[in-house]
Amino acid sequence: MVKLAEWRGKEIFRSYGVPLPKGTVVRSADEAVSAAAQGAVPLPCVVKAQVLSGGRGKGGAVRFAATVEELRAAASAILGLDFKGEKVRELLLEEKLPIARELYVSITLDRSARLPVLMVSASGGVEIESVADTAILRQWVHPFAGLTNFEKRAAAKTLGLTGPAARSLDGLLDKLWRLFLNEDAELVEVNPLALVGEGVLALDAKVIIEDDASFRHPQYAEVRDDRTELEEIAREKEIAFVQLDGNIGVIANGAGLTMATLDVLQQFGGRPGVFLDLGGTDDPKKVTEAFRLMARARPAAVFLNIFGGVTRCDTVATGLVEAMRDMPSTERFPLVARIRGNNEEEGIAILREAGVTSMRDLKESAQAAIAAAGGRA
Amino acid sequence: MSVLVNAETRVLVQGITGHQGTVHTRQMQLFGTQVVAGVTPGKGGTSVEGVPVYDAVADAVAATGANATVIFVPAPYAKDALLEAVDSGLRLAVVVTEHIPFHDMLTMYHYARAHGARIIGPNCPGIAAPGQAKVGIIPNVVFRPGRVGIISRSGTLTYEIVNGIKEVGLGQSTCIGLGGDPVVGTSFVDALPLFDADPDTDLIVLVGEIGGTAEEEAAEFVKAHLSKPVVAYVAGRSAPPGKRMGHAGAIIARGRGTAESKLTALREAGAEVATFPYEIPGLVAARLKELRHR
Numbered sequence: 001m002v003k004l005a006e007w008r009g010k011e012i013f014r015s016y017g018v019p020l021p022k023g024t025v026v027r028s029a030d031e032a033v034s035a036a037a038q039g040a041v042p043l044p045c046v047v048k049a050q051v052l053s054g055g056r057g058k059g060g061a062v063r064f065a066a067t068v069e070e071l072r073a074a075a076s077a078i079l080g081l082d083f084k085g086e087k088v089r090e091l092l093l094e095e096k097l098p099i100a101r102e103l104y105v106s107i108t109l110d111r112s113a114r115l116p117v118l119m120v121s122a123s124g125g126v127e128i129e130s131v132a133d134t135a136i137l138r139q140w141v142h143p144f145a146g147l148t149n150f151e152k153r154a155a156a157k158t159l160g161l162t163g164p165a166a167r168s169l170d171g172l173l174d175k176l177w178r179l180f181l182n183e184d185a186e187l188v189e190v191n192p193l194a195l196v197g198e199g200v201l202a203l204d205a206k207v208i209i210e211d212d213a214s215f216r217h218p219q220y221a222e223v224r225d226d227r228t229e230l231e232e233i234a235r236e237k238e239i240a241f242v243q244l245d246g247n248i249g250v251i252a253n254g255a256g257l258t259m260a261t262l263d264v265l266q267q268f269g270g271r272p273g274v275f276l277d278l279g280g281t282d283d284p285k286k287v288t289e290a291f292r293l294m295a296r297a298r299p300a301a302v303f304l305n306i307f308g309g310v311t312r313c314d315t316v317a318t319g320l321v322e323a324m325r326d327m328p329s330t331e332r333f334p335l336v337a338r339i340r341g342n343n344e345e346e347g348i349a350i351l352r353e354a355g356v357t358s359m360r361d362l363k364e365s366a367q368a369a370i371a372a373a374g375g376r377a
Numbered sequence: 378m379s380v381l382v383n384a385e386t387r388v389l390v391q392g393i394t395g396h397q398g399t400v401h402t403r404q405m406q407l408f409g410t411q412v413v414a415g416v417t418p419g420k421g422g423t424s425v426e427g428v429p430v431y432d433a434v435a436d437a438v439a440a441t442g443a444n445a446t447v448i449f450v451p452a453p454y455a456k457d458a459l460l461e462a463v464d465s466g467l468r469l470a471v472v473v474t475e476h477i478p479f480h481d482m483l484t485m486y487h488y489a490r491a492h493g494a495r496i497i498g499p500n501c502p503g504i505a506a507p508g509q510a511k512v513g514i515i516p517n518v519v520f521r522p523g524r525v526g527i528i529s530r531s532g533t534l535t536y537e538i539v540n541g542i543k544e545v546g547l548g549q550s551t552c553i554g555l556g557g558d559p560v561v562g563t564s565f566v567d568a569l570p571l572f573d574a575d576p577d578t579d580l581i582v583l584v585g586e587i588g589g590t591a592e593e594e595a596a597e598f599v600k601a602h603l604s605k606p607v608v609a610y611v612a613g614r615s616a617p618p619g620k621r622m623g624h625a626g627a628i629i630a631r632g633r634g635t636a637e638s639k640l641t642a643l644r645e646a647g648a649e650v651a652t653f654p655y656e657i658p659g660l661v662a663a664r665l666k667e668l669r670h671r
Contacts, residue, residue, distance in 0.1 A: 109479060111559045111589045114486050143483045184478050213478035215453050244617065255557055256531025256586055259612040260654050266615035267652070279475070307533045307540075309516035340537060342518055362655050 001186065002209040002220045005050045007092045009205030012183060016175045019168075019201035023094030025050070032075040032093060033068055041093040043067065047074040050090035051083045054127065059083060064096060094203075102192035103159050103200070104128055105173070107141075107180045115140040116180065118147065118173070120155045124192035147177040164198040172200055184213030211235075230297055237289055239276060246271025248373045249299030249333070251290050253278040253306050261305045264362055270370035273299050282311040282341075284319020291323045295331035303369035304337040305362070313339045313347030321354040334372040338365040379506035380526065380551035380571045380578070381469060381495070382445065386510040387413045389437050389467070391458045392449035393425045397473070401449070401514050402426045408511040408520075413441040416458075434458075434465040445469040447503060447512050455499065456481040463494045471512045472498035472562070482560040489562065496562025502532045502554035515539070515552060523548020525661055526572040526605075528565055529584035530555050530591070534612060534654060538584060541658040547665070550578040557586065565595035573603050580606050580665055582657060583648065587613030588634045596642035606668070607648040608660045611639045 004012070007025045014020060024040040026032045035041050049061035056062045061083050065071035071093075081088045102125035110117040118139040123131045137158040139151045152173050156166040172193075180188045189206040209220045234241030240255065248270050252258035258277040265272050274297045278286050287306075294302055308316055317339060324332070336357045339347045344360065351358035357372070359365045388405060392398040393415025403426050405412050412428050414437035421432030431437040434446070446467050450458040455474040462470050470489065477485075477499045489496050497504055503513010507520040519540040525547055529535040535554050542549060553568055555561050565583060572578045581603075585592040592611060599607055614636040644650050649664060651657045 114560050184480050210478055212476040254533025256534030256612045260534055262615045264653055307537045309536050
């Protein structure tokens with residue numbers, strides 16, 4: 001999942017011809033002032049922090065500036081701000097427009113229907129979660145038919161747009177639909193979509209691109225706005241790696257098994273700190289890579305839970321012991337291993353001989369991991 | 378009887394010459410499955426594990442009478458492989474490949490559906506009926522013929538649970554791994570009636586995960602239509618909202634798809650709900666015992 005900042009989303013919008021306010025991206029107060037001086041953005045303008053979290057308006061991360069002095073002050077105030085854990089590094093400056101109405105439009109996937117869904121509402125400019133269900137029109141779009149005229153007419157009706165405004169919406173919806181398909185988007189959201197005069201334009205842009213389609217879109221691989229450094233390395237190694245708040249690292253094979261392991265740890269008072277899913281594999285080489293990555297997250301202890309399917313447990317255990325041996329002593333961590341499946345007795349024996357706490361029972365081994373991390377249990 | 382596959386199933390392996398394709402062709406053979414053909418474009422005329430390889434699915438079907446396919450083709454080519462299989466008349470396709478873009482899967486799903494074909498997966502371990510056939514990658518060692526049906530969104534966790542059922546002296550009728558992606562060809566609601574109608578299944582184990590609403594929909598189906606008892610487990614109670622937990626589907630978004638809402642729905646539908654995966658075999662054994670004493 002690649003969540004794009006507003007300005008990146010708008011760059012894509014622009015390439016699809018979606019109407020936008022005139023604007024530019026700046027990274028300092030000086031740049032902001034010279035952008036205004038050169039006419040890249042007319043005054044009065046809107047100064048918007050480029051962060052991924054919502055609620056920018058209420059959080060003081062969006063301001064208006066009528067003069068160059070106000071622009072400098074607003075830019076200085078917002079840049080460097082800590083907004084819900086994200087540091088503001090970029091600002092989007094945009095012309096302030098006479099907005100007649102604020103509307104909502106999005107296209108996303110409805111998993112249950114197994115169809116893309118177009119959602120529109122006349123109540124734009126607020127979080128869509130707070131809008132009553134009855135005020136939202138949902139149009140499921142069949143991928144073979146594409147977005148149809150009757151669906152767009154229904155959208156215009158819901159939004160109360162007629163004549164040139166409805167035609168403007170029609171063109172915008174076509175462009176968003178093409179973007180959704182061609183860029184492999186998970187979400188394309190415009191909130192608010194502004195009615196200005198007799199046309200609509202995108203005041204905001206929220207675009208999420210699907211990771212799995214990166215083979216078709218190498219350009220998005222560079223965007224790492226929403227990942228930590230370690231999460232980024234893991235992505236390159238095709239390991240699912242998520243950093244959480246606790247101090248126990250969890251390595252398991254398979255998402256379901258990894259989640260179940262976290263659940264058990266939490267139930268007995270442990271605090272999972274890293275979620276590392278090897279995927280369906282129990283390949284000893286991948287286990288070694290996972291170990292290296294885990295060490296960098298500095299866990300108090302690591303709980304390894306592997307079900308040996310095609311590979312045998314003794315093979316995985318041997319790989320594990322070698323990986324531990326190869327690790328610099330500064331990077332080592334207390335390890336509790338639970339290995340089940342093919343040849344599990346042999347696997348457990350190999351680990352115990354190497355001094356690794358190893359048992360078959362999930363509950364007991366979870367408790368041992370919590371104890372090793374210095375917690376209770 | 379069993380669900381979807383049986384001793385008559387004649388399996389085609391798409392991507393048979395790749396590492397996974399070759400390894401699992403052997404494993405399926407050891408399980409007792411009739412693997413009749415393989416397809417890798419450009420490798421026609423060769424063979425893998427004694428199985429003839431063809432360039433095109435239509436040729437393989439014509440020559441061998443294959444009636445099910447398992448797809449190991451890499452993600453960028455998986456859509457084409459599935460469309461070719463459906464176009465060649467195959468009506469059951471297990472898609473093991475992971476990381477298929479969901480936009481591709483939407484095309485695959487609707488194309489298959491329009492032709493009356495069923496997809497299991499993608500990103501799934503497939504289907505296995507002990508003593509009958511296996512189409513997929515679930516480890517052979519966890520199985521033993523019996524009367525427990527298993528439907529799961531997980532991979533490895535499924536193996537662990539199937540194995541646990543074997544360890545308490547019970548066995549499985551059929552096990553289906555649906556896959557963990559946001560768009561799956563077969564959901565709980567699609568699979569439940571198949572098990573309910575299967576005379577060899579006495580009880581159904583349902584293994585869910587956070588994310589989406591498939592378990593809630595399954596609960597509604599259980600309540601309204603199911604005649605057989607259900608033991609359920611849902612992984613991910615400790616997952617924080619907004620974080621993707623390995624499976625693309627396993628994300629709690631906008632408060633929807635939490636473990637709590639799924640567990641409550643299943644409990645209210647009359648399913649027995651396990652707090653931990655290791656409780657499942659015990660619950661299954663107890664419930665089966667009850668059924669027999671009735």
